[in-house]
Amino acid sequence: MSDRTVRILRPDEQRKAWDLFRAALHVQPGTDEEWERVSAAYQAERSWGVFEPDLVGTTRSFESEMVVPGGKRLPLAAVTGVGVRAGRTRRGVLSALQAAQLGDLAERGVALALLHASEGAIYGRYGYGVTTLANQVVVKKHRAQLRPDVPAGGEVTVLGIDEAAPRWPELYAATATGHVGAMTRPEIYWPGFEGHLRRRAKLVQTAVHRGQDGTDGYVIYHVEEGAAHDSGKLQVVEFSYANPAAFAGLWRFLLSVDLVDEIVLAMRPLDEPHALLFTDPRTAKTESTEDESWLRLVDVPAALAARTYGPAEPVVIEVSDRSLPANDGRYLVGPDGASRTDAEPALRLSADTLSMLYFGTWRASALADTGRIEVLDPAAPEAADVLFGTRESVWCGTFF
Ligand SMILES: CC(C)(COP(=O)(O)OP(=O)(O)OC[C@H]1O[C@@H](n2cnc3c(N)ncnc32)[C@H](O)[C@@H]1OP(=O)(O)O)[C@@H](O)C(=O)NCCC(=O)NCCS
Incomplete structure (x- = not known):
């Protein structure tokens, strides 16, 4: 198309791009307050737009690092915010964005790009492939009996979101960045994460685990009310631990939360040993396995x-x-x-x-x-x- 321009967005165009992205996901435009949080995640020089001559498509990325087998960390672009305006799809807008973004990342010396795909048929053509898989695990709390030889774990302290949010970056860095496939989360990641949780749940809690050598794990969760008082669904948002005792200690805590019938853990590693904790291993059910992330070797x-x-x-x-x-x-x-x-x-x-x-x-x-x-x-x-x-x-x- 001859009147198509693909270029880096100016700062004053970023909100329009965000609204376009939201509309592509069938979500209404964000409020000023939400934009204040999200705008921090728009890194200068990393947000792209396609203009015809109005904005019709967008993508962006933020800088991170990823642990590869053997333990080295490589520069990673976390690609997100991909959307094309309804009525302008299937005319090559995403292909134009991908060409510009990947070329730019290669010039910057970024080794890897990673994204979460809304649909499985989109990104293979651009060199992305499903690179990690994840399980959704559900535990029926009233059936759950821990085996007697499961480690005791340490002390757990529960914090509300105002107190916990400033501590999340340090908790994450200390407990969740050692495994292969883990990515670092830059400062700009956290306001969006917090905003999303505040919108999604009435009460977001963080249980911090303290083991023999200090803080070594945490769970961020919220409870959705069920039909009866005691049939709540505890949704685990994050579950990070630096050692097996913290894993067991945090499970003991989750099983102790009152008025809960079901504990749901989304997007967990395939080999995480939840089932091994229980006298009846069927207590922890893997409900589904899905692609978690798509990698591109830039x-x-x-x-x-x-x-x-x-x-x-x-x-x-x-x-x-x-x-x-x-x-x-x-x-x-x-x-x-x-x-x-x-x-x-x-x-x-x-x-x-x-x-x-x-x-x-x-x-x-x-x-x-x-x-x-x-x-x-x-x-x-x-x-x-x-x-x-x-x-x-x-x-x-x-x-x-
Ligand atoms: C997915 C999306 C970004 C694609 O943009 P687009 O401008 O229509 O894509 P293009 O026209 O550049 O498509 C390039 C190729 O991919 C194919 N393609 C694009 N989206 C596809 C989809 N959802 N399913 C299957 N094929 C798709 C096109 O058919 C085309 O194939 P071809 O090269 O063989 O002709 C757009 O449809 C969109 O905004 N969707 C809703 C929001 C969303 O899902 N965003 C992604 C978040 S991860």
Whole structure:
């Protein structure tokens, strides 16, 4: 389209972009008070608009870091606020935004981009792939009997939102950023998080756990009233712990909250051992498993070089990347690391499939079996399973 401009938003255009995004999600425009909180999250130079000549589409990102297998942290762009005005969809507006945003992130030296997708069919074409999965877990409180050998845990103190909110950044940094897939939350993240919770629930509580070495876990939750006084639903918003005793101690607390029938934990790691706490393991039911986050390797050589690999024969992979062709090429991946090579490839895959493989959430053999990876050496998928595999389920835990 000839009269289309894609550019960084000026600060005075950001609120219009926010309203456009909300309308794309079928939400009414925000209030002045809400905008005051949210505007802090609009980082200068990272909010994009498409003009025809009025604003018809938008996206933005904020700076963060993400832990990759082996423990290194890579620069991450947390991509959010994606929306195209109704009546202007399916004309290439999002594709224009993606081209501009990804090109800009590559120039800035950002290694990874991450987003939560509203629909599963949108982002694969831009090199994003489902990279973490998460469970919704429900515990019927009145059925729940902890096994006698579950650790005792420590003391729990419950704080209201005014007291707790200023402490969330420190609690999160101390208890929730050690696992693979965890992202740092910059200062600008928190006002939006707090505003969302204040709008969503009447009473938001934070239970802080204190173990032998000090504060080592917290749960943010609210209780929705049920039909009867004692049939409330306790919704866990965050559940972070630095050690198994804090995990057990926080569970003991959750089970002690009065007038609750059901405890619901959304978006939890696949291998989190809730069921192992109870005399009847069916007490903790996984109600659903969904894609949690979509990753994009913006700088493939840097991302591959940063993570560690399992013990297996090295494998040469050939990557094709339609949106960022600088990533095209062959990479030798082995227990000693990963680097560019001219050797013949054993596996061929596109950028979105590489994103699915990167954290080991999907096995290379499963990706090959379903046609996502072209196999040139039949021994390579099994070797790649071990190279890219991780000991624990990878999980992000931050919604944005
Ligand atoms: C999702 C959205 C941003 C797409 O914007 P858009 O400008 O219509 O996308 P484009 O026209 O650039 O589409 C590019 C391609 O993606 C496809 N596509 C876009 N949205 C799709 C969807 N929701 N489902 C399936 N395919 C989709 C298009 O058909 C097109 O395919 P093609 O290249 O084969 O022709 C827009 O529909 C929207 O704002 N939706 C509501 C809000 C939302 O879901 N935002 C995303 C939050 S994560």
